[in-house]
Amino acid sequence: MAGRLQRLSRSLRTVCAVALLTVTTYAAAQQMRGDHPETYVVVRGDTLWGIAGRFLDRPWLWPEIWQANPQIANPHLIYPGDVISLAYLNRVTAQPGPRAEAPINAIALSDIEPFLKNRSIVFDFEQLPYVVAAEDSRLRGSAERAIYVAGLAGAQPGQRYAIQRAATEFYGARRSRDLDFRGKRIAGESDLWRQVLPRLRGQDAFLGYEMVQMGVATVVRGPTTDSEMATLTVDNNGFEARPGDRLVPVNPQPYDLQFFPHPPVADALAADPQVLGVADMLLTGGPRDVIAISAGRASGVDNGTVFSIWREGPNVVDRVRYPNSSQMTEAPNAGSRRDRMPDEYAAHAMVFRTFDHVSYALVMEGTKPVQTGYRLKHPDAPY
Template sequence: MTFRSFPGFIIALIFSTTICAEELQINPSHPNQYTVVKGDTLWDISAKFLNHPWQWPELWKNNAQIGNPNLIYPGDTIYFSIVNGKAQLSLTRNEQLYSSLSKANGPCVLKEDDLKHGRTEFLTSEDGKLLPCIREIPIKEAISLIPSSAIAKYLSSPKVVSENELNNSPYVIGFAGEHLLAGMGDRVYVRAIDSSDSFSYTTYRKGDTYTNPETGEILGYEAKYVADMKLEQAGDPATLLITKASGEIRMGDRIMLSPEEDINLNYFPKPPEQKILGSIISVLGGVSQIGQYNVVVIDKGVQDGIQIGHELDIYKRGKLTRDPYTTQKDAAVKLPDEQAGTLMVFRPFERISYALVMKAHHAIHILDKVQTP
């Protein structure tokens, strides 16, 4: 499994000069300035100024006093302005020291202990004046586009497989030592692995079945991670050693080659180029109510043109109501759909996708619609 990640990767991408060629939609209740606080994300901040947060880079204006505008930290202040008829954002650092670093002869560095307990020794110039100090802030403290903790555990597991993949994969038929269940360090017998070309395998257990809410067609099956295994002897049955387990291995659990997924951690939200109209069909994490930063499953995937970073609006389906003045029997009027929030796809599969709810205006439910903004 390969992770593509770079220091400050999310921040750098959000300031990309590439932007959807769409007229900026300014949030009418935007502040004139905003000071970043710990826990903020770039998405949250951009939503204060824009109706569509993915348009953030178009607002950004490089500040000559900032050496690296791709990193924003708590304490920095963001300003909204109109320049030559165009809306822009600029930023002022909390620490007004960056521009003087080149003038300092060996500038001092304020570390975390200095900030907590105070610093007593400082460098001085030849004429006795204090030289400026810089504050050392780890790059990981820069705010991110989204809270990575919300999606971290869903980047590699569970996975979604087709009916053919599930039914044709090897499966556990017994345990060494006459055990009824197995765990880490135990050996299991699997039917059947005939080739010894690969030695790393993963055990999955069938989870939810994902279906199209309109047609009932099966779109895929959730495959829940159970364990990692190492092939010791190919055959029918094959012998595998359990090297890591999240729970007990049971009879019938499916065995698949360990994934070599190239997990993309670089997110640049953007609307799909084509029209997408789908539905939320499930929610992950065992929650009953869907809100901001919950992970949902939508019934659109790669074959529908869905890509990592695609943003979709969520709409609550309009209810059917009876017209109190109609004389027609069983007559009903459908109320308009209401926008309930926004989501961003972070892990698309062939026919479904995992997406993070970025914004929730109202309660969100399974079967709510998702569509291109």
């Protein structure tokens, strides 16, 4: 267990280092630490940026080693036994080692999977099969108990379905809204407490419904002559199912098997993405929490994209100049007698699942909590 935790820690540190990738060109030789060896032999568990982190003063400059070494055709495919020269003054060369083992990839799914949340975005769920009731008319369908589902005509015993719950509807500029068991807005819900938060920018466009996977169920029998309901048994590795939960076929591989951290493309930054929500939290999260962001495949965001997250500078009343002002000291919106403060860095996050206009990212490291409404920028942004 201790070894696994150490490997996980090294992998997470690798992601954090790669999150600081820069587009500025530096000379690798000038960044070498004085105590670096002449050569280094790649071992299992190494990555090119991990090696750079050991021997360069600025570990995010691993692309310089790669660019100075034409023998490395793909920076994500180095092999145990490869000999990398760390000679001074750009004399960085590599000798291929034996190809007896598989190439070394980037961040393995197994290193971060314990922290991921199985959530998805859809634009419509009304036509999906749904839970009508649970065994013995219980309020919830618990593990190894039956649930009764409408809309599964033709279901065959042994088929497996993911149980998903419509939890939130996301908008580009308006606040996200929580949904009730039918997938409808909660009547009478007040969002006055949200007004103290920065308002999301951009078009007031509907971005999709967030579907939270609650568990998996297996078909016991399909509809019969006596009932149109299909009977399924809930697995014991999830949460309870309730009426209104929707069912979709199980996705056997919801995540990539490995992730190659990289900066966002220009279109992704032009979309001015922001944090839409924090999984399983009200407003705020921290390292290893999952966040939803307001940019997706349509803006060029793909798995492995790394952003830095910033608190937008608040608008503060200058009490030196206006000591008798009755205005709120700090507010998200500009106004008379208020001065805009600089944006404040909070953390870095790596995208692990994308949809058309929304993506999910894992917060990797930071200096302060991440909150709904925070802005996303280039991982190397200085302000």
